Amino acid sequence: MNWIQVSIQTTTQGIEPVCGRLYSIGITGTEIEDAADFNDFLENETKYWDYVDESLMYKKSAPTLVKIYVTENESGHEQLLAVKEAMAALKAFDSEGIFGTLDISLTDMSEQDWAENWKQYYKPLKVGKHILVKPEWEILDDDEGRTVFNINPGMSFGTGTHQSTQLCIESLENYIKEGDNVLDLGCGSGILSIIALLLKAKNALAVDIDPNAAKIAMENAQKNGFGEPEYITLAADVLSDTDAREKISSQKYDIVLANIVADVIIALAPFAKSVMKTDGVFICSGIILERINDVKSALKKADFEILHVHEKGEWASIVAK
Numbered sequence: 001m002n003w004i005q006v007s008i009q010t011t012t013q014g015i016e017p018v019c020g021r022l023y024s025i026g027i028t029g030t031e032i033e034d035a036a037d038f039n040d041f042l043e044n045e046t047k048y049w050d051y052v053d054e055s056l057m058y059k060k061s062a063p064t065l066v067k068i069y070v071t072e073n074e075s076g077h078e079q080l081l082a083v084k085e086a087m088a089a090l091k092a093f094d095s096e097g098i099f100g101t102l103d104i105s106l107t108d109m110s111e112q113d114w115a116e117n118w119k120q121y122y123k124p125l126k127v128g129k130h131i132l133v134k135p136e137w138e139i140l141d142d143d144e145g146r147t148v149f150n151i152n153p154g155m156s157f158g159t160g161t162h163q164s165t166q167l168c169i170e171s172l173e174n175y176i177k178e179g180d181n182v183l184d185l186g187c188g189s190g191i192l193s194i195i196a197l198l199l200k201a202k203n204a205l206a207v208d209i210d211p212n213a214a215k216i217a218m219e220n221a222q223k224n225g226f227g228e229p230e231y232i233t234l235a236a237d238v239l240s241d242t243d244a245r246e247k248i249s250s251q252k253y254d255i256v257l258a259n260i261v262a263d264v265i266i267a268l269a270p271f272a273k274s275v276m277k278t279d280g281v282f283i284c285s286g287i288i289l290e291r292i293n294d295v296k297s298a299l300k301k302a303d304f305e306i307l308h309v310h311e312k313g314e315w316a317s318i319v320a321k
Contacts (some may be wrong), residue, residue, distance in 0.1 A: 002072035005107040006083060009066045014099030018066045027079065031067040038316040064100065067294040071257035072108065080106075125160050131195060136223055145236035147198050150223045151189060152216075158188035158259070164285040167310050167317035168192050168259045171283045175319065176201060181209070183275060185238060185268060186286075192219025192257045194224055194231070201255070203230045205248065211235040239267055252277045258284040263292035266298040272303045281307075285317035292316050 005083050010018050012034055019030055068083070070076035087102045094102075124140060125133045132146035140148065151159065158165055172192065176182075178200035184193035187206035194217070206217045214233040221231040236244030256272045258265050265284045274284050282304060287295050289311065295318055296306055304320035 003069045003109045004072055004076060004080065005109050006068045006070060006080065007105045007107070008064055008067070008083075008087060009063050009100065009101050009103045009105075011064055011100040014094075014102070015064065015066060017094075018087070018102070019091060019101055021090050022068060022083065025079070025082045025086055026270070027068055033062065033065045033067070035064060036063050057213070069109070122159065122161075127166050128173045129159050130173055130199075131160075131169055133191070134238045147195075149191065149195050149198060150224065151191060151220050159192040160191060161298070163312040164259055164287075164317065165191060167312055167315065168187065168257060168283055168285045169195060171285075171308070171310065171319050172196055172199065172255070172257075173319060174254060175281045175283065176229065178202075179252060181277075183248065183253040183256045183272075185256065185258045185272070186260040186264070187217050187233070188213050188259070190220045190233070192259060193217070194221050194226065196255065196257075197221075197226050197231060198224065203232075204233065205232050205253075207234045207236060207238060207239045207248065209235070238271065239264070249275050251275075252280070254280050256280065256282045256284070259286045260284075262287045262295050265295055269298045269302040269304065273304065280321065282320045283317065284320075285315065287316045287318065288314055289316055292318070 008018055015032060017036065022028075022030060056271065070079045084104060087104060090099060091102045122135050124135070124138055126146065127133055130147050132143055132148045134140055134148050134150050136150050136152045149160075160166065160169070169192065172195060176199045180196070180201045182193055182196040182201045182204040184190070184196075184204060184206040187193055187208045190206050193204035193206045197227055206214065208214050208217065214235040218227075218233045219232070221227060234244060234247065238244055238248065253276055256276055258268055258272065276282065282299070284295065292309060296309070299306060299318065299320045305319050306318060308319040310317050310319075
């Protein structure tokens with residue numbers, strides 16, 4: 001089945017009325033691109049990022065768009081006609097032009113282009129000495145004696161291709177012991193905590209602020225033969241959620257993982273220390289090179305001893321106890 005991507009140009013003020021009109025004609029799935037949201041994120045949510053790819057900076061001045069998808073068939077064309085009529089009515093109502101041009105542009109997309117094309121670029125990947133990260137749709141002829149981690153990354157960070165993730169996996173190989181308890185803060189796809197189980201950890205708790213990430217992490221755990229109670233996921237902001245902190249603190253951990261960004265690692269350091277066993281290890285990554293000293297200082301302030309600092313490309317990881 002082929003699809004048509006329908007992009008409606010509007011403004012930040014126009015997003016709600018545009019979506020309201022779409023809902024009124026039975027279209028409930030929308031994709032929104034809003035420059036105001038991106039700028040607000042850059043200015044006010046610095047705890048969630050240290051590095052923004054320059055290729056994304058066009059979003060600061062890009063037009064605000066509401067996107068939908070309709071099928072390339074008679075039913076879809078009827079929906080498209082209804083969309084055009086709804087936007088024409090909204091434009092007639094908006095005499096001051098507050099909602100923008102409401103211009104509509106169309107892009108033909110095959111279902112393969114939409115849902116599958118990206119997969120051709122994601123192949124099995126050797127990481128460290130022992131791990132092979134394998135997309136679930138790939139057929140593997142020879143694992144070369146490596147421990148295979150099967151993954152469908154969905155929309156979450158953590159496919160093994162990013163240097164910060166590779167740094168964490170390499171450190172895990174060096175420090176994990178059979179029977180360890182593992183805490184994964186900012187788990188994304190669950191790659192780190194699930195690999196910990198594959199490397200004979202006893203159990204793992206995977207935490208992420210994004211409920212979708214927690215869901216995908218559990219799905220990936222099941223693809224690798226794990227589930228509750230040995231693998232548990234939790235959707236929560238550890239920095240502000242008292243109940244979540246209490247749940248996490250119900251046991252002590254041999255290894256705590258945090259592949260996030262420098263500012264979050266800095267904020268988490270005292271909490272990580274409080275939930276670790278005396279001889280536990282804190283493996284943190286996602287640190288751009290310019291922030292290494294900031295993170296080291298925060299770890300030392302929280303009474304950690306720095307064991308190793310590893311660098312790869314623009315990124316660094318720190319292992320502390």
